[in-house]
Amino acid sequence: NAGVTQTPKFRVLKTGQSMTLLCAQDMNHEYMYWYRQDPGMGLRLIHYSVGEGTTAKGEVPDGYNVSRLKKQNFLLGLESAAPSQTSVYFCASSRGGDNQPQHFGDGTRLSIL
Amino acid sequence: GQNIDQPTEMTATEGAIVQINCTYQTSGFNGLFWYQQHAGEAPTFLSYNVLDGLEEKGRFSSFLSRSKGYSYLLLKELQMKDSASYLCAVLDSNYQLIWGAGTKLIIKP
Numbered sequence: 001n002a003g004v005t006q007t008p009k010f011r012v013l014k015t016g017q018s019m020t021l022l023c024a025q026d027m028n029h030e031y032m033y034w035y036r037q038d039p040g041m042g043l044r045l046i047h048y049s050v051g052e053g054t055t056a057k058g059e060v061p062d063g064y065n066v067s068r069l070k071k072q073n074f075l076l077g078l079e080s081a082a083p084s085q086t087s088v089y090f091c092a093s094s095r096g097g098d099n100q101p102q103h104f105g106d107g108t109r110l111s112i113l
Numbered sequence: 114g115q116n117i118d119q120p121t122e123m124t125a126t127e128g129a130i131v132q133i134n135c136t137y138q139t140s141g142f143n144g145l146f147w148y149q150q151h152a153g154e155a156p157t158f159l160s161y162n163v164l165d166g167l168e169e170k171g172r173f174s175s176f177l178s179r180s181k182g183y184s185y186l187l188l189k190e191l192q193m194k195d196s197a198s199y200l201c202a203v204l205d206s207n208y209q210l211i212w213g214a215g216t217k218l219i220i221k222p
Contacts, residue, residue, distance in 0.1 A: 004155075042117065042200070042212030043156075058209070090155060098143050098204065101158035 002026050006091050006105035013081045013112050021076040021108050023091030029103070031096040032074040033058075034066060036087040037107075043090065049074055050096065081112045115139045117213035119201050124219045125191055133186045133199050133216045141206020147175050147186045148200040150215065156200055159186070188218075196220045 007022045023032065030051050035043040045058030047066040055066045063085060065077045074093075078085060088109050092102040117137045125131040137145070144163040148156040162168055162177035162184060174187040186199055198215040205211055 040121075040214055042214045043202075043210075044212070045209060098208070099161050099163065101146060101161065102210070104155035104157070106155050 004091055004093055004103050004105035006089075006108050008108060009106065010109045011111070013078075013110065015081060015083060015112060017081050018077070018079050019081065020078075021089055021091075021110075023074045023076070023093075023105060024072055025074075025091075025093040025103070026072065027093060027103065028071070029093035029095055030071075031094045031100075031102075032068065033092045033094075033102060034064070034074065034076045035090045035092065036060065036085075037090060038087050046076065046089075083112045086110060086112045115203075115205060115211050117201055117203060117211055119199075119213040119216045121214070122217045122219065124221060125188075127191055127193060127220055127222050129191050130187065130189050131191060131218065133188070133201075133218065135184045135186070135201035135213055137182050137184070137201070137203045137211075137213075139203045139205045139211055142179060143204040143206070143208060145175075145177055145184050145204070146202045146210070147184075148202065149197050150200055151197045159199075191220050193220050193222070 004025045033048040034046040049068040052071040091105040094100045094102045147159040150156040160175040167176045172189045177184045200215045201213040202210045
């Protein structure tokens with residue numbers, strides 16, 4: 001019973017490098033989300049998707065891109081990493097609808113040097 | 114702007130009761146969630162309130178007052194495993210979740 005799986009769990013990048021964070025869910029959820037979590041701050045929404053082939057910007061989208069080619073996968077890309085993007089990244093999914101909770105992956109700890 | 118306030122840290126004793134408060138000012142309201150997050154782990158869902166009143170779920174209860182923009186999470190019979198951060202999140206008028214910074218709860222024997 002995997003739920004939401006994120007890869008990798010840890011990564012260190014140099015400024016200017018690119019990478020893609022992978023998120024997969026096996027609950028047949030329509031909605032998927034990417035958040036970042038920084039010390040002393042609430043989770044901040046980067047991008048989200050309400051279905052296969054759709055994406056939308058969240059609160060802090062700059063410097064990130066996403067794709068949802070398959071319903072079960074949601075990819076987060078950093079084209080040119082910056083130290084300000086050092087954070088813990090969480091992927092989540094939900095059925096959608098007002099009272100549906102989001103289910104989170106274990107997070108990716110990303111450091112940009 | 115949108116704002117959710119929670120105490121940064123609270124300490125309580127094993128076996129006791131603790132109340133974690135959350136006040137919010139958001140553009141619209143479509144429900145309030147509480148999540149638990151152990152250090153280094155993912156947030157996990159605890160409760161959802163959309164109507165005023167108390168929702169009880171075992172040792173955990175959550176209360177909402179929409180007119181006051183206020184909620185609390187009540188934890189009874191505290192156990193050491195309850196040491197975690199508790200996150201309050203409000204679903205705004207655009208159905209986006211706005212998250213508080215979380216309350217770190219420390220349980221002492």
